[in-house]
Amino acid sequence: MNQNLRGWTVSLLVLALCSFFTQCANIVPPGGGPRDTLPPRLVHVAPLDSTLNFNSSRVVFQFNEFVELDNVIEKLIVSPTMKRTPVITAKLRVVTLEIKDSLQPNTTYTFNFGDAVKDVNERNPIEDFQYVVSTGDYMDSLQLTGKVLVAETGKPDSNIAVMLYSNLEDSVVSKEKPLYLSKTKGDGSYRFRNLKPGTYRLFALKEEDRDYQYTQPDELIAFSDSLVHLSENLYDMNLALFNEVDTIRLEDEPEVTQPEPEKDKDKEKKRKPRLQVGFDLNGGQQELGDSLTMTFNFPIRSLDTAQIGLYEDTTRKKVPFSLHPADTTAKAFKIAYNWKPGKPYEIILPAGFATDTSGLQTAKADTVNFEAKDLDDYGTVKVALTISDSARRVLPANDTSYQFVIQLVSGTELKYTGVITDGKWERGLVQPGEYTIRVVIDRDKNGKWDTGSYYGVPKKQPETVFSFKEPINIKKNWTVSPAVKL
Template sequence: MNLNLRGWICSLIVLAICSCLSQCANIVPPGGGPRDTLPPRLMGVAPKDSSLNFSSKQVVFRFNEYVELDNVIEKLIVSPTLKRTPTITAKLRTITIEIKDSLQPNTTYTFNFGDAVKDVNERNPIEDFQYVVSTGTYLDSLQLTGKLITAETGLPDSNVAVMLYANLEDSAVSKEKPLYVAKTKGSGIYRFKNLKPGTYRIFALKEEDRDFQYTQPTELIAYSDSLVHLTENLSDINLALFKERDTVLYPEEPPEPVEEEPRSAANKKPARKPKLQASAVLSSGKQELGDSLVLQFNLPLSTIDSSRILLQEDTTFKPVTFAFHRADTTAKNFKLAYDWKPSKPYRLILPEGFATDTSGQAAKADTIDFAAKGLDDYGIVKVKLTIGDSARRVLPADTGYQFVVQMVSNKEIKYSGVIRNGAWERGLVQPGEYEIRVLVDTDGNGIWDTGAYYRKPRRQPEIVFPIRDVINIKKNWTVPVNVNL
């Protein structure tokens, strides 16, 4: 019995030791150190940066770690521009430039990679990585800086090409590549370095084809009314980007008709034609005060007789007079304009046959009951405007222009109005968040007008000041807004 007990105890001890050993044998991955956030470091370049009398066809950069190129064809900017794009390759810790063009004598060249050079592991970029050489005996050193904004919003735009031309003809921007190119940053700031003294025309282009030429009707352009006389470093050469309207140089061709493949008669199924129907576009089931009622059809109309439409107001449903017109070019949407009374009920009676679609189908009779919103559903905005000295420096000469407040939501101007005696007030503002802009309305038409470069008369776009603070409008609230340009 003692022997059995002793054996049983020995077995337990062996099992305990095995269990302990198995737990000790668990593999635990080593804890990692802090994440690498440093960009690659340049260890050397041949020929050296800022070399004079440069004539090499190859440049080799050596880094302290493995590197790669990110979209280098898009990001590399060579100034002055080259006819043939250099070949750029990355291998292990080196990047090599193969220059295919003949370089001009006595010229300073800048190879700007932007953030295209990154390490392989964490892809940390080198910001504004540049290489500068001269084919002459000295480096050009003049600089030119400024800021670019989108004219319609007053906000900066990034990655827009800013260009300098030695050819001073107006058409140079459409006929040839620029001499120097820079790109705007997120703040809209651009900077040219290592420029040669001279007189230039300056343009900016936002384009998709990257040919640095103003040739497409979809492209946005900016230009300076004055030539740039570069004899010393210049700053505050600011530009406003805009899209020309109806640019006659580039008429849009009509789209080619799309031919459908014929189907055999056996496979054709007669399509069920939907019935012509109308509906009222309401906000939460109610009509917005101060706005038109949108009457929406499911099919485009060929005829509509608005005189047969009946609008009745209040519980007595007394007929009222309204204005009626198209809302757009689809022939589906129409606006019924009326001075809606707060919280009042309305009835819209659509008689049979008052409208027909393009196939001749007549609309069925329908009645739409709805109510207008109340005053408590809206907020009030009160704007007071003051103009600082910095704003006065960029305003046009005073020729009787006016200031217009724009309230913007989801990139759409919801409300606008002219500032009188430094103030503007608007009621019936739908609750929500809005940005405030102030338009310098030089022609007094109450809306922003784009610029023109090729169309005559040539003009700059109207100036817009964006006010960055977002205001929050709530029901039955009055929100004061102090705007200092």
């Protein structure tokens, strides 16, 4: 009897434990392997890649896993270009290319998908995926490579259209689509493959409308000075991209506009407009070696500078100054004076000293107090320039009538510039911060970078700019001495 009781007791205990662990246990799915980082693999294509005497209007690509298309219309590049864009679809493991144009005879066609084909799960792209066929009995195989740099900054830009034309007219870039098309990568490099021997014009364009024609004034263009005679592979066909309108300006010559606050339209109808003035002061301090910017909310017709009083120091000594427009808006003006470090200043503006183009005058007198910064608020830069043999190859040949101009750039803003003399340049009163160094080959010795011109007479390339990857960091009361090598 005791044995039976013990048996029942053990059985009940086992059942209780099983019930407890069943309720408390977490069901964990089996762990997977490492993350898939491999792109899809092409297992078959019909017609085959490198097919000669190609005459199909449909190409089918089969992959080893499910695939999808990522912005394929934007990324697909067909060379020679077609009037009608092919239709591309993806379903499961298959991508289908439908050709809607008639193909030219004895021509090699390249369909470059870029990284548009990706696997569904991890979205791993096939890099530089392309398909090449020929409608003739031979395959064109010539290549042309190079880099495109933005002339003003000396830096590369990605997704720039690089174009070859068999029509050799100067105006072809504004009238026709290119025969061959390529796009730059992140480092600015481009490559044409499977080109036909011949003579071409070479251009690059940065545009938004994707019509591959130079038609808008805000588009950037680059061009080769000479025709491209292609009978063998050509390398280092480098181009400088520029806007024909010179957009560069120094910080002390900004295009200043005075933003107006949003106002209730009904109240605005009842309220008379007022001519208002403001000053560009950072925390009530004026930068040494720079002009003080005075801005208005309306364009100014006349300023009575004799009425403006500038007073220096605690003694309120009246000091002379000069005033000139800061830009072409007639809203911003520069008060130029050799500010003394750490000194307090006061500007007195009487009523009616300014009149706008509608006859409106400043209604009330105003007084503005500020201080000039101290010398210790700034750093100093001393640059030593050396020129490598490779850099000498891009200098104007048989011409010494140029100079080197250095630029210190903060973000995208040109802050300081000057001419390098005997390989040296020094600048004090540099505001603390991080700067990129650029060196301009100033061909006309006007002390600044000049853009190029394609439709001007004569044509001219933009001035060459070297941009250095490593920035310099300026701190208060420090001297930085970077060695710059071209």
